[in-house]
Amino acid sequence: MSTAHIVADRLAGSAGRTAWSEAEAAHLASCADCRLELELVAVARRLGTVPLAGFDPKRVATGVLLRLATAPAELPARAVRHPVRWLAALAAAAAVMLVVSRRAPSGPADLSDRGHGGALVVSVLHELDGLSEPQLEEMLQSMPPAIRALDHVEMAPLSDLNATDLERVLRSMEEP
Amino acid sequence: MRALSEDTPRSDVALVAAYRLGDQAAAAELVTRHGAALGRYLYAAGAAVADVEDLVQEAFFRAFRALDTWRGEASFRGWLFRIGSNLRKDQYRKNAGRVHLSIQDHDVADHSDPLGEAGASEMEYRLQKGLLGLSRLQREVFLLRAQQGMDYEEICRVLGTTPGAARVHYHHAVKRLKELMQ
Numbered sequence: 001m002s003t004a005h006i007v008a009d010r011l012a013g014s015a016g017r018t019a020w021s022e023a024e025a026a027h028l029a030s031c032a033d034c035r036l037e038l039e040l041v042a043v044a045r046r047l048g049t050v051p052l053a054g055f056d057p058k059r060v061a062t063g064v065l066l067r068l069a070t071a072p073a074e075l076p077a078r079a080v081r082h083p084v085r086w087l088a089a090l091a092a093a094a095a096v097m098l099v100v101s102r103r104a105p106s107g108p109a110d111l112s113d114r115g116h117g118g119a120l121v122v123s124v125l126h127e128l129d130g131l132s133e134p135q136l137e138e139m140l141q142s143m144p145p146a147i148r149a150l151d152h153v154e155m156a157p158l159s160d161l162n163a164t165d166l167e168r169v170l171r172s173m174e175e176p
Numbered sequence: 177m178r179a180l181s182e183d184t185p186r187s188d189v190a191l192v193a194a195y196r197l198g199d200q201a202a203a204a205e206l207v208t209r210h211g212a213a214l215g216r217y218l219y220a221a222g223a224a225v226a227d228v229e230d231l232v233q234e235a236f237f238r239a240f241r242a243l244d245t246w247r248g249e250a251s252f253r254g255w256l257f258r259i260g261s262n263l264r265k266d267q268y269r270k271n272a273g274r275v276h277l278s279i280q281d282h283d284v285a286d287h288s289d290p291l292g293e294a295g296a297s298e299m300e301y302r303l304q305k306g307l308l309g310l311s312r313l314q315r316e317v318f319l320l321r322a323q324q325g326m327d328y329e330e331i332c333r334v335l336g337t338t339p340g341a342a343r344v345h346y347h348h349a350v351k352r353l354k355e356l357m358q
Contacts, residue, residue, distance in 0.1 A: 036354050041322045043299045044220075048323035052215045055229055061207035064236045065200055071241070 188252035196243060207236050210253055213324065214260050220307060220319050221264055231267070235260040250333045254326070258334045261316060268312060299357070306356040310349050317342050318349035 020028060028034050186194070186205070194202035214235060215228045223231055239246075239256050246255055307315050316335060320326045321342075328339040335342070 033354070036357060037350060039299070040303065040350065040353055040357060043303050044319065044322035045325070047220055047300055047303065048213065048216050048319075050216070051212065052219055052228060053225065055212065055215045055232075057208045057211040058204075060211050060229060060233050060236065061204040063233045064207055064240065065203060067233070067237050068203070068240055071237075 189248060192243060192246070192252055195240065203236075203240060206252065210256055211236070213253075214256060217257065217319055217324060218260055218264050220304065220323060221261075221312075221316055222308060223264055223267065227267070231260060231263050235263055238263075251330065254330045254333050257320070257324070257326075258336075261334055265312070302357055303353065306353045309356070310352060311345075313337070313341075314345045314349040314352070317345040318353070321346050 028038065186202070188206065188209070191202040191206050191209075195206070211232050215232050218231050219225060219228050235256060238259050239252075246252070250258070307318070310318065313335065317331055317337075320331045320334060321328075326334070328342045331337075331342045332339055337345075
């Protein structure tokens with residue numbers, strides 16, 4: 001690297017605050033271009049230290065702390081990026097539970113009790129509300145084998161539900 | 177070993193850790209420490225002076241809200257400037273690339289000034305005007321390097337570019353600014 005390049009690199013990094021070596025000083029004395037660059041960097045550095053009119057860091061700090069104290073809790077980044085996916089996962093889980101409760105006459109007692117199917121679904125949906133997205137996904141991943149283990153149970157998409165069942169699912173999701 | 181004086185300023189990392197434990201004063205200290213520099217940078221990058229305080233506040237708000245994603249690999253200052261730079265970039269796009277050149281009191285030549293401040297102000301004005309003629313990346317690389325004294329590695333983290341590209345942008349910026357200053 002030439003002296004000119006070294007000087008140019010150090011000009012920006014140090015804005016000339018570092019002592020120059022003899023060779024660098026000699027180069028600066030003889031090179032108008034480098035001196036102009038030195039001046040340019042010094043002006044830029046000065047502009048970076050002059051207080052900005054009307055700018056009050058204390059007011060900014062107060063504003064930031066106030067906003068932090070009053071802002072609602074932030075959703076996990078993945079949930080924010082995929083709100084539709086999150087809702088779809090919840091709806092799919094609800095639909096699966098509804099189908100299980102309707103179509104599992106010989107399954108485990110807690111799932112096959114047709115008389116309590118509706119209450120079970122609502123209860124499960126409320127449980128789902130408290131789950132995080134990873135927990136929901138984990139649950140969904142774990143469901144197909146469990147469902148396959150039951151006799152006479154079929155998976156069905158939301159579109160297979162009749163109007164009454166679909167409304168039950170949606171109402172359950174909307175309830176607090 | 178001599179104990180650290182109570183007046184020794186806490187590092188950014190220590191302040192961030194204190195804030196995460198609930199120390200609001202630590203957050204305020206970070207704002208006081210870096211807010212003005214970020215404001216000057218955003219202003220020189222073309223933000224309207226009336227918008228600077230809002231942009232700085234938004235940058236800190238987002239930074240504090242996203243502290244869990246800050247792994248400490250980059251300096252807090254560099255990370256904050258990255259957020260501020262992105263906010264400025266969004267604003268730049270919304271304004272269809274318009275940048276502002278406003279002359280503050282300290283930029284106006286005072287002809288009664290016997291110490292040569294007028295000359296300095298003239299240079300500052302010419303530099304600010306010259307900066308507006310650069311591309312956004314040239315302008316921001318130049319400001320981060322020359323005004324903020326960042327090295328190319330840190331500039332890359334702030335602007336999401338490569339060291340080679342940053343050097344090229346800086347070189348072109350300096351070349352054009354020199355032409356304007358002569």
